[in-house]
Amino acid sequence: MQILRSLLFRLASTAVTLVGVAVIVFFVIRVVPGDPIAMMLPPGATDEDIARLTALYGLDKSIPEQFFIWAGGVLQGDFGTSITARRPVLDLVLGRLPATLELSIMALVIAVILGGVAALTGTRERGTKVEAGIDVANGMALSVPDFLWALILILLFGVAWPVFHISGRVTPSLDLPFVTNFYLFESLVRLRFDLWADIVSHMFMPALALAIPLAAIIGQLLKQSLKETMHLDYVTLARTKGYGENHVIIREALPNAILPTLTLVGVQFTFLIGGTVIIERLFSYEGLGNMAIDAVINRDLPLIQGIVILFAVLFTVVNLVVDLTYALLNPRLRNA
Amino acid sequence: MKLTRRNMMKLSAATAAAGAFGLPAFAQNIDELVIAYNTTLPSWDPTTGPSAVNPTIQGIYQSVFDQFILQQPDLSPAPGLLTEWGWNDDRTKVMMKVRQGVTWHDGSPFSAEDVAWSLARAADPATGNPINFVWSTLENFAADGDTVTADVKQFDPTIFKWMYFLTGYVLPKAYYEKVGADGFEEAPIGTGPYMVEKFERNAFVRLKANENYWGGKPDFETVTIKFVTDAAARVAEVESGNAHVTLEMPYEEYDRLKGTLNGVAAPISDIGMIFLNDIDVMLDENVRQACALAIDKQTIIDRLLSGYGVAIDTLQTPEYEAYEASIKVPYDPEKAKELLAASGYSTDNPVKFKIQTTRGFKPKDYEMIQAIVGLWRRVGIEAEIEVYEIAKHYELRAADTLAPAAFYNWGNSVGDPTTSTGFAMFGPSPHSVWDGADLIEKIGPLWGEADEAKRIEGWKEVDRYVAENALVIPLLQYVQPILSAKGVEVTPHASGALLPHLMKRA
């Protein structure tokens, strides 16, 4: 009962947040200077032409009126039509979403692996130079944001030692047999490992840039909880039973230390998704974020609205899922 | 995860060979010509919406559709779907003869009906044609046999030039009415040299040669146009042989590759210029003159654009009809200092104003403006740079609220003075920011001038007046770099459109 009630409360609160986001983004972008209509005027257009096009895109109505027309549409799943692409916003946005999701998830996986390895090694080698080294590396990775890591990776692996692709999502000349936009996933399903390798070598640099700060957070927190767990009685017990250090850390300490890290990863994952905006731009990766910046530059108001809303939905959904997982996994919280 | 570059190249070469794009080294073997294009194609209807007036995609449209009149690579008109065109003596009617024996891509015959319908559709504001204001100067379109006639509502001496300019395309009446706008978007057909075989939005379009093209079957049977918006990626495409032709890359890259690949860098009908708004200090003729005289255009072209550009002194390029070589604005910093001194300005007491520019919209735009501001600083002009996006520029220009100086590029692929000096400098035009009454008076009568020679002379006089009074600062004509594989010969089109049917096996 308790859980159901708190779940309902969370859902209601999420809805309020999303409405807030919708209202703010709608009114903020109406004050953006720059006129999408003026952009499509050819040399020699007259004032009547401007008025005609403005009416065609519904931009002649008052702002509150426009809002209700738009909000009414959104409730029926109609996010309007992009001014530059002249296609439904929802199609465009959902078309790009898989690219961004794949990038974010790949980054998350890299972060978990890097952070996990760092934490486990650090715990195993605690008190030695290795641990100190891991701490320093962690500190640096944590201090510098993804944007700078991306630039550094471009310099190192794109220019100085060109190993990975630093632009795009897939080599354009490849003939893609895909029916969905989940290229990475679909190439695996279709057993097209040639395509998969190409896609990975495109995604690795941006994903790594996104992953580095998160890996540091995971490494730091997990190591800390591991250290605390290592002092607990049952771990000591396992050790006296004669299990090796690796077994003790991975089998005994890790399952108990992982919960706090898990919640944190959830929250940080939303930051990571937010970071894709600039990272996609840097690597010319054809995702949502790149489209968002183009939409701002082109003053494609319906498209900007759609993308921001989708990001907000993504963030709140991730948070919701994390909270629920935590509530289910943590017995203490379940009764609270 | 150990991928070396060589491994990867092998990998991509292998996959490419396995895929549909072959990579033969010699053009004789090129069955499928691959072009890496610098923009995506948002829509197939060449007559509506923003893409209709986007100059960069006209090359794709012109591969599939024909314009009313054919435009040759040097910008001059030639018989196309229309073989004859003209006015009656008192300029109240237009008459056009339509080419016979042409068929649409679906095999149905092309007729005068199609032309009349396309013109009427363009003139109907409800279709959303952005050039509607031009087409609606004609009315009562009628087709009779191979002839199309219309009444002139308002005389426009450039109406036939628009028939090979933006939105001047002939679409299939019967087909369009049958499938509707959405169906046409799905499966567009035209009379052009290529037919659409497969279109993957944001990725590529595959074209098949039109066997029955009235202008002769094109050289390459299949052409794939890939949309690669990133310049570095386009360079990589041709360098690796994955694409045979590409355009618009940094000039440094062009220079690096033009030995191993074929390179063509020809001037196109696109110029860089600085709008001057008649506000604040720009009302002072000395300041304007000094601004113009203190810019060393040739050095900027040589040092920043690697020499790829043509310095210009009017808004006409040498290819345009109203180009007048005798109008010159020299680089003369000493004269600039004198003029500024006459208005009480010096390097210690500089004249101050704001200059707006785009950044990354055109090659080296921001760098050029920084260089110009640096040159100005030496003579006593302190200009503050403001970067704006192109959307903002359009809005400010339409509202006549540009800064005293604003950098922009102006395309004019028909080469007519009305579509360059005319719209850019005529006060009442929403594209102009110079509102001086004397200039309006000079330009006014030229709009409806029926005597062609007199009209062109008139525009040359306007250009001279504009240059002498420094009402705008023309900077340069852009050069479009095109790289192609050895064995593919590209004929550049001065409009900037990259046309696959003009590509030949060498």
Place this chain on the structure above:
Amino acid sequence: MLDGRSQIRRKIGLRLWLSGGWLLILVLAAVFAPLLSPHGPLEQDLFLGRMPPFWVAGAEPGYYLGTDSLGRDVLTRIIYGARVALIVALVAGSITALVGSTLGLLAGYLRGWVDVVISRLIDIWMAFPPVLFSILLIAVLGPGLVSIIIAIVVIDWTRFARVVRAEAMAQGAMDYPASAQIAGRTRISTMIVEILPNVLPTIVVLLTLEMGIAVIVEAILSFVNLSISTDDPTWGGMISEGRTSIHQAWWIMVFPLITLFLTVLSFSQFGEGLKDRFDPVLR
């Protein structure tokens, strides 16, 4: 375990020294830029474009770190760029701290409907992708130093508000504020006199971190061409200019990037160092 901890203690000192030292160098460079720079920041010579740094063949004497495509001295522009970076860091950081901490303090201490409103605002803010939001804001405000500062404040106040709210709530639950109120203070003055000093160390640490973030935001906005738009040098602007010619002239991008990297690292490490100083147990 024991010697491990003593090792960490030693490093904290070193960390504060190194990061503080670099930040001090920056401040000095910014203040004395005209004296230190070999050239003027705007001085350009098209005939000296893209000269390499001094150890590479073909370098132009006097241009130690080379020149950009307009022939401007890279070293000079890095030194002058410190001015913009520090102004953005200090001003944007402080205002963000002020706004965010005030809201956080009010929400955490006063609770009730104030907390409901502010928490809801925080929730909404957290649902925006921050980079996209800042780009949108600059598009609204127009580029320029003031716009960047406003954008940073508008986006990042939640960073302070969230943490300070939690801290203030914890402090408010303790006994001493209640006893202060019994002693006759109003709630607001209790908040300022009793609660604020206790959350101040947290605010100072967050502020240092925020300064590093502010410098990065400027660079990101420069990268999408939305930063300060005069030809005054900024590191972000230099990096984005340098990126376009990275294959021809790597030094235009590399040197400002190293400077930016060290600066962001220093701000963050300085903050972490302070955190350890204030609360050694926290680690």
